[in-house]
Amino acid sequence: MPTAQSLLARFNRIKTLPHVEIRLTKLLNDGDSSLKDFETVIRHDPTLVLRVLHLVNSSYYGLQQKIESISRAVVFIGVKNLRNMITSEALKAIFEKSTDSELFSRTRLWLHSVGVGICSQMISERLYGKNGEDAFLCGILHDIGMIVEDQVVQDAFLTALTAAGSNGGSIVTREREAIGTDHCRVGSALAREWRLPCGVGTAILHHHAHMDRVSPSDLTGIVQTAEYIISKMGYAPLKGMPPHLSPPLAVHIRENISEYRTLAKDIPGEMEKAREIYEMEEGRGE
Amino acid sequence: MGSDPLNHIFSEFDDRGEDARALVAHLKKGMRNILFHARTNSGLSVGDAFPFPETVMDRLVERARAADTAVHCRVPGAGPVQALPVKEPAAVLVFAPEAPDEAVRLPAEIGERISLHIRLFLMERALETERAHLLVQKKQFRRKLRALEKRHL
Numbered sequence: 001m002p003t004a005q006s007l008l009a010r011f012n013r014i015k016t017l018p019h020v021e022i023r024l025t026k027l028l029n030d031g032d033s034s035l036k037d038f039e040t041v042i043r044h045d046p047t048l049v050l051r052v053l054h055l056v057n058s059s060y061y062g063l064q065q066k067i068e069s070i071s072r073a074v075v076f077i078g079v080k081n082l083r084n085m086i087t088s089e090a091l092k093a094i095f096e097k098s099t100d101s102e103l104f105s106r107t108r109l110w111l112h113s114v115g116v117g118i119c120s121q122m123i124s125e126r127l128y129g130k131n132g133e134d135a136f137l138c139g140i141l142h143d144i145g146m147i148v149e150d151q152v153v154q155d156a157f158l159t160a161l162t163a164a165g166s167n168g169g170s171i172v173t174r175e176r177e178a179i180g181t182d183h184c185r186v187g188s189a190l191a192r193e194w195r196l197p198c199g200v201g202t203a204i205l206h207h208h209a210h211m212d213r214v215s216p217s218d219l220t221g222i223v224q225t226a227e228y229i230i231s232k233m234g235y236a237p238l239k240g241m242p243p244h245l246s247p248p249l250a251v252h253i254r255e256n257i258s259e260y261r262t263l264a265k266d267i268p269g270e271m272e273k274a275r276e277i278y279e280m281e282e283g284r285g286e
Numbered sequence: 287m288g289s290d291p292l293n294h295i296f297s298e299f300d301d302r303g304e305d306a307r308a309l310v311a312h313l314k315k316g317m318r319n320i321l322f323h324a325r326t327n328s329g330l331s332v333g334d335a336f337p338f339p340e341t342v343m344d345r346l347v348e349r350a351r352a353a354d355t356a357v358h359c360r361v362p363g364a365g366p367v368q369a370l371p372v373k374e375p376a377a378v379l380v381f382a383p384e385a386p387d388e389a390v391r392l393p394a395e396i397g398e399r400i401s402l403h404i405r406l407f408l409m410e411r412a413l414e415t416e417r418a419h420l421l422v423q424k425k426q427f428r429r430k431l432r433a434l435e436k437r438h439l
Contacts, residue, residue, distance in 0.1 A: 125429065125430040259426070
């Protein structure tokens with residue numbers, strides 16, 4: 001039976017993150033990096049320069065004056081946002097490959113992932129007053145392990161999906177039976193390999209876990225809550241599998257229902273604004 | 287909670303009888319001397335106790351639901367009783383005079399009055415929901431602003 005690590009080794013021969021993303025993540029992890037360092041990395045990639053300027057001048061930010069220099073753009077959007085943008089771009093290319101089937105669709109998973117990313121960032125910022133960039137990153141990456149499985153052990157992955165669909169049980173259990181590991185472990189290992197913040201990998205690892213103790217404001221709690229809301233809105237990653245919510249998070253939603261209702265009402269607008277950035281196609285997963 | 291299409295997201299966290307209870311309270315405030323009872327489509331019963339067995343109530347509710355219009359009957363000891371299906375909140379509303387008397391009749395225009403009261407109730411609820419939404423949204427935007435300020439400091 002393969003482990004998460006051995007799947008990743010095979011996956012990395014097929015697809016890696018862009019070099020620029022890895023360099024930016026290294027700079028982010030290095031406390032001594034200056035803005036000038038970030039600027040230098042970006043300037044080496046002309047496509048990225050154009051992309052950053054396009055993003056910062058898009059209607060998403062609604063600026064009155066056009067920003068034309070890369071240094072001002074980096075200051076404005078922030079380095080973590082920039083890293084998220086580049087990661088999303090790289091992910092989009094990964095999600096686009098391969099054909100979609102009735103059982104599993106990368107397009108559907110992409111819509112789901114962007115939705116969970118946006119919702120996680122909203123929860124972090126609007127409920128807890130915390131920066132939402134890491135929450136966004138967790139959200140957009142939380143199911144990346146499925147892409148690795150689909151790419152490397154497709155037959156076993158489809159067997160797991162079929163078993164979960166027909167016999168019930170959690171997708172994670174069925175993946176362990178059919179593949180020997182699951183998308184949470186694979187995704188978490190990938191986050192470690194990409195040297196993403198430690199909390200991101202932990203949240204990816206536990207996003208399907210049934211936990212009796214989980215803080216709603218932790219990245220794990222935020223991603224599980226966001227996945228529940230987005231799936232209920234019709235952007236479920238897989239057909240016929242109900243979203244999971246740990247008991248403390250269900251209690252938290254019940255106690256703060258007006259906060260979550262308000263948040264959910266604003267999600268379609270936020271997703272519409274993100275459409276320009278993430279080039280999402282119209283339509284829901286279901 | 288109104289007809290917002292996003293409401294189903296949190297439907298499992300809703301107090302299912304809340305809307306029906308609020309409607310019954312609203313009707314009782316506006317129309318005195320009448321007993322009101324609501325049976326929601328999910329089977330919850332809220333409101334006044336009626337002076338007749340539950341089985342009579344069950345039959346009346348079923349008849350109104352099947353006919354999808356108001357049904358009338360006269361129950362011994364309770365006088366004239368009517369059951370009216372309501373779309374929102376999804377329920378059947380049963381009403382009868384508070385002091386049962388064989389000679390008592392419900393006013394001819396009672397169905398119309400109740401419909402107007404329900405419309406008023408729904409509009410007030412929608413207004414209240416929107417007001418609450420704006421207040422929470424304002425609070426959330428303040429928190430988000432705090433987060434953005436921290437990022438740029």
